[in-house]
Amino acid sequence: MIKDKLRVEKVSEGLYRLDTRGLVCPYPQLLVIRALNSLSSKDVLEVLIDNPPSVRDIPPILEERGYKVDVIQLDNMTWKMLVRVSK
Amino acid sequence: MSLRLAEDIEKFVGRYSIGRDSNPYDTTGSQHFLRIKIPGGVLSSDQFREIALLSSKYGRGFAEITDRQDIQLHWIRAEDSLGIFGVMDKMGFTTDMCGQGFGGAKYGDVRNVVCCPVSGIERNEIFDSYPLAKEITRFFTGNPDFLDLPRKFKISISGCGADCTRAVINDLAFVAVRSEGVTGFTILIGGSVGPSLPGPRLAKPTRIFIEPKEVFDVAVAVVEIHRDYGNRESKAKARFKWLVEAWGLEKFISILENKIGREFPRYDGPVFIRRADHEGVQPQKIEGYWYINIPILGGRLTSSLMIQIADLADKFGNGELRLTPTQNIIIPNVKEDSKKTVLETLAKTGFSMNGSKTRWLSVGCSSDFCGKATDMHAKKMLKDIVEYLEEYFGVETLNDLGLRINVSGCPHDCGASLVSDIGLIGKQIKVNDCLIQVYDIFIGGSTGEKPSLGICIEKNVPAEELKFRVASLITSYIRNRKTGEDIGNFYKKHSNEKLKNSLGIRR
Numbered sequence: 100m101i102k103d104k105l106r107v108e109k110v111s112e113g114l115y116r117l118d119t120r121g122l123v124c125p126y127p128q129l130l131v132i133r134a135l136n137s138l139s140s141k142d143v144l145e146v147l148i149d150n151p152p153s154v155r156d157i158p159p160i161l162e163e164r165g166y167k168v169d170v171i172q173l174d175n176m177t178w179k180m181l182v183r184v185s186k
Numbered sequence: 187m188s189l190r191l192a193e194d195i196e197k198f199v200g201r202y203s204i205g206r207d208s209n210p211y212d213t214t215g216s217q218h219f220l221r222i223k224i225p226g227g228v229l230s231s232d233q234f235r236e237i238a239l240l241s242s243k244y245g246r247g248f249a250e251i252t253d254r255q256d257i258q259l260h261w262i263r264a265e266d267s268l269g270i271f272g273v274m275d276k277m278g279f280t281t282d283m284c285g286q287g288f289g290g291a292k293y294g295d296v297r298n299v300v301c302c303p304v305s306g307i308e309r310n311e312i313f314d315s316y317p318l319a320k321e322i323t324r325f326f327t328g329n330p331d332f333l334d335l336p337r338k339f340k341i342s343i344s345g346c347g348a349d350c351t352r353a354v355i356n357d358l359a360f361v362a363v364r365s366e367g368v369t370g371f372t373i374l375i376g377g378s379v380g381p382s383l384p385g386p387r388l389a390k391p392t393r394i395f396i397e398p399k400e401v402f403d404v405a406v407a408v409v410e411i412h413r414d415y416g417n418r419e420s421k422a423k424a425r426f427k428w429l430v431e432a433w434g435l436e437k438f439i440s441i442l443e444n445k446i447g448r449e450f451p452r453y454d455g456p457v458f459i460r461r462a463d464h465e466g467v468q469p470q471k472i473e474g475y476w477y478i479n480i481p482i483l484g485g486r487l488t489s490s491l492m493i494q495i496a497d498l499a500d501k502f503g504n505g506e507l508r509l510t511p512t513q514n515i516i517i518p519n520v521k522e523d524s525k526k527t528v529l530e531t532l533a534k535t536g537f538s539m540n541g542s543k544t545r546w547l548s549v550g551c552s553s554d555f556c557g558k559a560t561d562m563h564a565k566k567m568l569k570d571i572v573e574y575l576e577e578y579f580g581v582e583t584l585n586d587l588g589l590r591i592n593v594s595g596c597p598h599d600c601g602a603s604l605v606s607d608i609g610l611i612g613k614q615i616k617v618n619d620c621l622i623q624v625y626d627i628f629i630g631g632s633t634g635e636k637p638s639l640g641i642c643i644e645k646n647v648p649a650e651e652l653k654f655r656v657a658s659l660i661t662s663y664i665r666n667r668k669t670g671e672d673i674g675n676f677y678k679k680h681s682n683e684k685l686k687n688s689l690g691i692r693r
Contacts, residue, residue, distance in 0.1 A: 106193045121293070123284050124218060125264035126195055133191055144541040152206035156217065156264070157527040176289040 103147045107134045127153040138155050138184045146180040154178050194268045201328040202271040204262050205284035208557030216260040216555055221282040226301030226319035227255030227509035231496035233277050234507050238492035251485035253549050254298045255509040261683040269425050283489050291424035294335035296326040300351045305509040307470040307518055313345035314363035322405045336424035336513050348462035349634035351511055355379050355602050357426040358408045365453050369647035371396045372453045376430030381597050386426045386604050388637050391553055395453035407445040423670035458635045465546030468557040474603040477518040480537050484565035485513030502528045503662050510551055542576050543582035553595020559612050560623045562649040564593040574653040605631040609640045630674030634648050
């Protein structure tokens with residue numbers, strides 16, 4: 100099951116998805132940063148996440164690195180983070 | 187993604203995590219903590235030194251002994267964590283899974299299995315339970331069938347006849363007993379002093395008798411019951427105590443017996459037969475050997491002190507160390523002729539080996555990191571109070587009283603203040619638009635032979651007044667108690683009004 104979480108899935112041209120649901124710190128952060136490093140500029144990474152500490156921690160870390168991050172709450176336990184690679 | 191990162195993550199998920207130091211007041215600057223599980227609290231001097239090095243490299247040179255025999259480091263950065271996990275993997279240690287960070291009733295794990303810290307070396311021990319603690323730990327660690335419990339699950343096991351593991355605050359506690367000349371265990375279930383529903387509860391004695399060879403199967407069966415029947419609708423109702431309360435003991439025992447496949451004999455004897463926290467210097471089972479319990483008071487120490495303790499264990503013990511459930515460290519297997527040198531060295535290093543028993547018995551939580559409290563924080567508060575009481579009453583008087591003072595920074599009560607003689611539970615209140623840290627005073631909590639939850643006798647005491655209030659309370663008890671009357675019984679017979687009167691400040 101964990102292997103699925105490590106994979107970045109291509110949803111459409113320029114849009115990629117990473118599902119980190121069920122993972123605790125530090126894994127969502129490490130996976131997101133690693134995934135972003137492998138994407139091209141103008142790509143968008145959509146991250147599914149259900150660990151509130153990661154939802155709080157990851158956006159400021161990415162913003163500090165120059166990424167633009169939008170967080171959308173899908174339900175009371177799940178969030179979608181949209182990260183734009185172009186800085 | 188690099189292959190290396192993917193392989194590391196795959197290897198570590200389910201066994202390692204870092205928790206979040208919330209810290210909205212930014213008093214420490216720590217974002218994450220690392221809670222290293224030390225099964226039964228037993229580790230080698232080399233492992234302790236290795237953790238000291240991790241603390242030095244990644245944790246600003248500080249470490250904390252927790253009241254579940256873990257070692258906790260702060261200031262851990264997510265980007266360093268895989269390297270740290272790699273070092274820990276070589277040592278054979280794992281971490282808590284910190285599933286409490288998730289919303290909802292899910293991703294709970296079995297926490298460090300707490301064990302009598304002098305298992306195997308204690309005189310008059312009923313059963314050496316450490317091998318069982320290790321076996322239970324090995325089974326649950328990283329086991330995918332048990333990484334999504336409704337909430338965390340706490341297990342303790344003790345074989346010394348005393349309640350040094352604080353059985354009543356565990357979800358499942360094994361306690362060694364003798365029944366008609368046969369050695370076995372009885373279990374207590376459903377303890378937790380936190381505010382989650384149905385509120386603070388002491389684990390209930392089941393009065394069943396289990397053979398030592400059944401302990402492992404019973405542990406697995408009870409955690410399965412929590413996993414399969416625990417409440418998953420609400421996080422507040424997801425601790426095991428909710429299920430135990432809803433079912434009652436009879437139903438629980440019946441379901442457990444069905445799972446194990448036999449009826450357990452009844453055990454009506456005492457659960458505990460003595461009081462001991464293994465404090466100070468004590469003779470071991472084998473004549474001529476001693477264990478030396480170093481009081482840390484709050485459990486926080488520097489990496490350089492850790493290395494000095496590890497060196498002492500190598501030089502004068504057998505290179506082994508034991509962490510206690512009251513945040514202290516034991517050097518076991520010290521020979522009679524080395525005892526004096528070790529004690530002198532520890533005193534020179536700054537440990538209060540001649541301090542009061544209260545130093546060994548008391549606990550303070552890490553409220554300065556979790557972010558649910560402001561200054562004065564629990565560990566600092568505890569140190570401040572104990573030092574003041576030693577000066578005010580003298581060590582001899584305090585030793586006669588043998589008081590346990592537990593301090594928690596917030597109502598989650600991580601310091602288990604509700605089961606200490608004097609329990610202090612912090613909270614924040616607004617005064618003139620400023621948030622200030624105050625403490626509620628509880629009295630008469632206890633574990634062991636007569637377990638009870640403390641009762642609140644005064645609320646909202648400003649942190650700076652607390653040590654004077656506690657001194658007043660003890661003075662009143664000393665002056666008016668009947669012979670043999672413990673502080674809990676003394677205060678429980680008075681009305682709240684009288685109790686409050688005894689809290690006047692005496693500096």
